[in-house]
Ligand SMILES: [Zn+2]
């Protein structure tokens with residue numbers, strides 16, 4: 001999925017766990033990475049990999065993470081966990097940038113980017129609906145957390 005969908009899921013995971021112990025932080029990181037692989041398995045659409053689309057995607061991700069921080073702060077959320085889990089969840093895609101624009105990495109290494117993983121794609125319409133749903137569920141879930 002695109003960065004904003006991964007960031008939304010990660011932010012929600014951070015907000016839901018609100019880790020304090022080392023163990024809880026480790027669990028948060030593992031779940032954030034796991035959410036990335038899981039969402040790459042849900043059929044989605046990719047924009048053409050050019051700086052303009054990438055910039056729009058990153059701006060959307062920042063807005064979503066900011067909203068989740070705002071929403072969960074109502075009931076002493078954990079800003080730090082929201083931000084870090086969002087960065088980890090979306091961060092796995094940084095390797096695409098390295099593969100595409102640098103010589104540091106010859107090919108992707110993350111689980112759901114490797115050949116053989118059922119990384120599923122859909123056309124523009126349905127491929128965006130699934131990603132939009134991830135954002136909506138993450139925002140709604142965060143709202144729910146802040147009320148209960
Ligand atoms: Zn994909």
Ligand SMILES: [Zn+2]
Nearest residue numbers: 001040093112
């Ligand atoms: Zn990915």
